[in-house]
Amino acid sequence: MDKFKSLFYQDSLLEKLHQFQNTYGYIPEAEIENLSEKYQLSRANVYGVISFYSMFYTEPTGKYIIRICDIISCHLNESDSVLKAVKSYLDLKSHQTTEDKKFTLEVVECLGHCGEGPVMMVNNKIFTKINKNKALEILNDCM
Amino acid sequence: MLRAEIDGLNIELEEKMSILDAAKKANINIPTLCYEDGLSIYGGCRLCVVEIEGEDLLKPACATKIEAGMKIKTHSKKVRDLRKNLFELIIATHNIDCQLNCLTCSRASNCELKDIAEDIGLSKMRLAPIKRGDSIDNSSYSIVREPEKCISCNRCIRKCEEVQGIGIFTTANRGPETVVTTFKDRGMGNVECTNCGQCILSCPTGALHELYQKDSVLDILNDESKHVVVQTAPAVRVAISEPFSKQAGDISTGQLVTALKRLGFDAVFDTNFAADLTIMEEGTELIERINNKGELPLFTSCSPGWIKFIEHFYPEYLDNLSSAKSPQQMFGAVAKSYYAKEAGINPDDIVVVSVMPCTAKKFESKREEMAGDVDYVLTTRELASIIKSAGIDFLNLEESEYDELLGVSSGAADIFGTTGGVMEAALRTATELITGEELRKIEFEDVRGLQGIKKAEVEIGGLKLKAAVANGLGNTRKVMEMVKEGEEFDFVEFMACPGGCMGGGGQPISSDQNVLEKRQQAIYQIDKNKKLRKSHENPYIKKSYDDYLENPGSEIAHKLLHTKYKARKI
Numbered sequence: 115m116d117k118f119k120s121l122f123y124q125d126s127l128l129e130k131l132h133q134f135q136n137t138y139g140y141i142p143e144a145e146i147e148n149l150s151e152k153y154q155l156s157r158a159n160v161y162g163v164i165s166f167y168s169m170f171y172t173e174p175t176g177k178y179i180i181r182i183c184d185i186i187s188c189h190l191n192e193s194d195s196v197l198k199a200v201k202s203y204l205d206l207k208s209h210q211t212t213e214d215k216k217f218t219l220e221v222v223e224c225l226g227h228c229g230e231g232p233v234m235m236v237n238n239k240i241f242t243k244i245n246k247n248k249a250l251e252i253l254n255d256c257m
Numbered sequence: 258m259l260r261a262e263i264d265g266l267n268i269e270l271e272e273k274m275s276i277l278d279a280a281k282k283a284n285i286n287i288p289t290l291c292y293e294d295g296l297s298i299y300g301g302c303r304l305c306v307v308e309i310e311g312e313d314l315l316k317p318a319c320a321t322k323i324e325a326g327m328k329i330k331t332h333s334k335k336v337r338d339l340r341k342n343l344f345e346l347i348i349a350t351h352n353i354d355c356q357l358n359c360l361t362c363s364r365a366s367n368c369e370l371k372d373i374a375e376d377i378g379l380s381k382m383r384l385a386p387i388k389r390g391d392s393i394d395n396s397s398y399s400i401v402r403e404p405e406k407c408i409s410c411n412r413c414i415r416k417c418e419e420v421q422g423i424g425i426f427t428t429a430n431r432g433p434e435t436v437v438t439t440f441k442d443r444g445m446g447n448v449e450c451t452n453c454g455q456c457i458l459s460c461p462t463g464a465l466h467e468l469y470q471k472d473s474v475l476d477i478l479n480d481e482s483k484h485v486v487v488q489t490a491p492a493v494r495v496a497i498s499e500p501f502s503k504q505a506g507d508i509s510t511g512q513l514v515t516a517l518k519r520l521g522f523d524a525v526f527d528t529n530f531a532a533d534l535t536i537m538e539e540g541t542e543l544i545e546r547i548n549n550k551g552e553l554p555l556f557t558s559c560s561p562g563w564i565k566f567i568e569h570f571y572p573e574y575l576d577n578l579s580s581a582k583s584p585q586q587m588f589g590a591v592a593k594s595y596y597a598k599e600a601g602i603n604p605d606d607i608v609v610v611s612v613m614p615c616t617a618k619k620f621e622s623k624r625e626e627m628a629g630d631v632d633y634v635l636t637t638r639e640l641a642s643i644i645k646s647a648g649i650d651f652l653n654l655e656e657s658e659y660d661e662l663l664g665v666s667s668g669a670a671d672i673f674g675t676t677g678g679v680m681e682a683a684l685r686t687a688t689e690l691i692t693g694e695e696l697r698k699i700e701f702e703d704v705r706g707l708q709g710i711k712k713a714e715v716e717i718g719g720l721k722l723k724a725a726v727a728n729g730l731g732n733t734r735k736v737m738e739m740v741k742e743g744e745e746f747d748f749v750e751f752m753a754c755p756g757g758c759m760g761g762g763g764q765p766i767s768s769d770q771n772v773l774e775k776r777q778q779a780i781y782q783i784d785k786n787k788k789l790r791k792s793h794e795n796p797y798i799k800k801s802y803d804d805y806l807e808n809p810g811s812e813i814a815h816k817l818l819h820t821k822y823k824a825r826k827i
Contacts, residue, residue: 143441147827156424157827158440158448165429172441 127153127163131170140171168222176211176218178256180204181235182249185223188231192245196232197221199246203253216256261327276318277305280331287331288340288376290347290369291410292319293459294770296419299411303343304373307331315339340377349384351462352405362406363466363638366500367766370461391436396444398623399452399468399616400762406464407437413456413465420755422731423566425450449569449827451730453562453753454616454636454762467616467763471639477608477632478521485608486524486596487517488588488663491532492614492674492758493637495779499765500641501651506775508783511656516644517612518657524596527659528611529666531588532673532682534801535559536792538581538818539679540686541809543748547720552576554725554746557679559583561621562753562762564822566730571737572824580819582627584673585611585618588663589630590817595805596663608632612640614674614761617753626820636763665797668784675777676728676757677704677711680750684715684724686793692718699790705781707756707773710736722747729755 130149134141141164150157164170182200184193200219204212208221225233230242234249241252259270261279268283275298280287291302300320307318310328315336323329330336351370353359362368391404409428414437418424425448429438439448457465477485494510517525543555558564558579567574582590589609597604610633611618622631635643644651659665669685672678681701688696703713704724709732715722723746727736733751740746754760756773759780769775789795806814 156418156427158424158427159418161440162427162429166431168431 127155127160131164131167135170138174139177140174143172146172168220174211174215176216178216178236179218179220180253181220181222181225183223183225183231183233183235184221185228187228188233191231193232196234196244196246196249200249200253203250217253259323259325261323261325261329263329264331270323273322276307276316276321276323276327276329276331279323280307280318280329285331286376287318288373289319290373290408290461291412293412293415296412296415296459299415302347302408302410304340304347304377306336306339306343308333308336337377341379344373344377344379345382345384347408348382349387350389351408352386352388354386354388357403357405362463364461364463364766367768368463389436394439394444394446395468396446397450397452397468398446398620400445400450400454400457401466401468402445403464403466404436404438406462408462408464409435409437410461411437412459412461413437416455416459420729420731421451421453421455421753422734423449423451426456449825451562451565451569451753452617452620452762453730455754457616457762458764458766467636467639468619469639470619470633470635471643474610474633474635475643477610482606483608484523484600484602484606485521485610486526486592486663487522487610487612488526488528488531488585488592489513489517489612490528490585490614490618490674490758491671491678491780492761492764492776493612493640494783495674495759495776496614496637496764497641498652499767500638500645505767505769505772506779508779509651510783511658512651512654514659515654515657516649516651519649519654520643520647522610524600524660524663526588526592526663527666527670528584528588528613529670529673530663530795530797531584531591532670533666533792533795533798534587534591534818535581535584535673535679536669536682536686537798537802537809538587538814539579540683540690540792542579542581543683543687544691545810547747554723554740554749555579557748557750558820559673559679560752560754560758561615561617562730563733563751565617565620565825566733566753567737567751568822568825569827570734574737574740575822575824578822580815580821582630582818582820583618583621584670585613585634586621586627586630586820587818589622589632590627591801591806592663593630594817595801598805599662610635612637614758614764615754616762618763624820626822637761638763638765641765662797665795666789667792667795668787668790669792670795671783671787672780674758675780676707676752677701677726677750678757678780680704680713680724680726680748682792683748684717684722685791687722688715688717689791690793691720696791704750707777709755724748724750726750728752728757728760 134145146160150160182197206219211218227233227242234241234244287305289305291299298320300317305318306315308330394402414426498507498509514525556577592609593604593607609631612635614637619634622634669682684701704711704726711726713724725746727733730753759776760773
């Protein structure tokens with residue numbers, strides 16, 4: 115049963131999407147077409163699944179994906195000032211990528227550390243209790 | 258036997274079914290919006306909720322099976338109040354401001370939302386419409402999408418996927434940002450859409466409609482320097498009266514011709530003439546391929562939705578397609594050559610307008626392989642709207658006859674308007690041409706009716722011809738898979754729309770469940786009433802070959818009446 119389960123998960127559409135996202139940093143069109151054939155879904159359907167999840171991309175992203183939480187508990191701890199600083203430092207809006215393809219900015223809803231806000235995430239790493247200076251330091255470390 | 262109670266009525270049912278269907282049997286109408294006969298159950302709009310005794314929550318009637326002993330209330334105060342609230346919320350996503358208002362809406366005269374509002378007794382609207390700011394999708398030659406009107410009932414998605422087997426639409430994003438869109442938001446003109454327009458027939462909001470050419474046609478009719486000719490497809494004459502009479506299955510060929518003459522067309526011709534011509538060309542091609550061991554099965558090429566489908570999904574079979582143009586395109590080519598010569602008119606001054614039950618014909622007329630044959634394509638719906646706006650009392654019009662030369666046709670051409678008709682017309686002519694004997698029974702019952710896939714074996718002078726007929730793209734895919742798996746056919750008729758052209762995406766949107774049966778019976782009746790019932794006996798077809806086209810498959814026939822196809826990516 116467990117073996118069946120693990121096989122099932124390895125082979126599920128979502129698991130494949132994760133693999134492509136990790137490999138390419140986005141899900142290329144050719145892979146969407148392969149998936150549509152494999153799962154007998156229209157490519158519009160696969161696209162629908164991808165667009166449902168905010169951490170999947172259909173276009174190339176920057177090397178670093180910066181996610182800043184702006185939901186109520188982070189907002190009460192002034193995440194908006196962090197966001198403002200990062201936006202002006204990178205000259206980006208949410209969902210945008212810098213011209214040098216280094217940074218993609220995402221304003222997100224909850225990263226699961228509500229007691230330690232404001233929270234920022236760079237690729238897979240979480241930073242808690244940040245302020246605008248710390249945020250800019252983190253960005254500089256990526257440069 | 259299953260006993261239950263709906264609204265105090267005791268009902269007995271032979272089999273399990275949804276509460277919605279059980280209520281229908283008891284003559285109780287429960288309002289629905291996302292539900293559509295023939296599509297899967299979505300259960301998204303919740304308008305059909307009902308109260309079931311002993312259950313805390315209201316249940317959607319479409320998605321809940323009736324159980325023995327259930328006591329159901331379909332119109333209690335609780336249910337009615339909730340329905341009104343739900344409808345207010347749904348309508349808030351249907352933006353009807355100045356640019357997109359009810360008066361200019363494609364569904365102005367038969368709005369499903371208005372009907373529902375009446376059915377649920379809506380008396381107030383407390384929410385202003387949400388303006389999402391979505392831009393109109395103008396990418397297609399055939400269909401326009403106005404997403405601001407979309408309420409995400411998903412009927413277009415299910416129609417495209419489940420009936421047509423394609424699936425160009427999806428819901429994208431999540432929560433309040435959820436929208437119905439195409440792959441990567443590319444627009445209908447930039448994806449594998451076949452332009453069949455079945456989604457338009459399913460859309461309750463007018464978010465989908467054909468790309469209008471009615472204003473351009475009215476302009477060209479006012480241009481004195483142009484000789485404007487019109488052709489009408491076989492399926493138009495059995496549906497054009499629906500927007501006026503609100504009933505299906507009336508034959509109004511004569512009124513249609515009178516209305517077109519009154520609108521100012523310089524000549525009113527019939528696509529049927531070109532349908533007879535198609536039979537001569539395609540029939541000759543079939544006989545040639547059988548005799549010379551050419552590529553078989555031969556596939557029909559009349560339906561432009563089917564053509565785009567095979568170009569996208571089965572390009573390896575393009576050689577099986579008949580090279581004959583569709584009747585619409587043949588007509589255009591003949592009007593601008595043969596008719597121009599006979600009437601002594603400069604072909605450059607001739608404008609060809611088509612009236613079609615079809616949205617894909619708009620795309621077809623723009624194909625580079627046949628550009629210039631046909632200038633404008635109106636759907637049956639667009640023509641009805643033009644007739645109304647010209648103040649013509651359609652139902653009471655006297656009848657008139659099509660103009661000669663390109664206006665006379667056989668009953669074989671009339672049945673092109675229904676599934677199986679092209680096959681039957683071809684069989685009538687092929688049998689007589691091959692055997693040289695007169696047919697004893699002219700109707701080929703095996704290819705008649707509304708089934709999605711029909712097969713027939715016909716004996717023609719010692720030759721056993723294996724035929725198949727498929728209508729609705731979902732069924733055409735099934736037949737293509739049969740062909741792929743090696744099932745042998747000689748001749749296959751493919752139509753993109755369920756029922757064939759009479760069920761086309763450009764036809765009036767009917768609330769009659771039996772509209773296709775009624776239109777089909779009307780088409781068979783027209784054929785039956787005609788003296789001339791075989792394409793090769795049409796004297797004007799003979800004349801066109803004698804005077805201009807030489808013979809079927811000749812060099813000039815090939816130049817004017819045949820075309821090429823191309824593989825397209827998905």
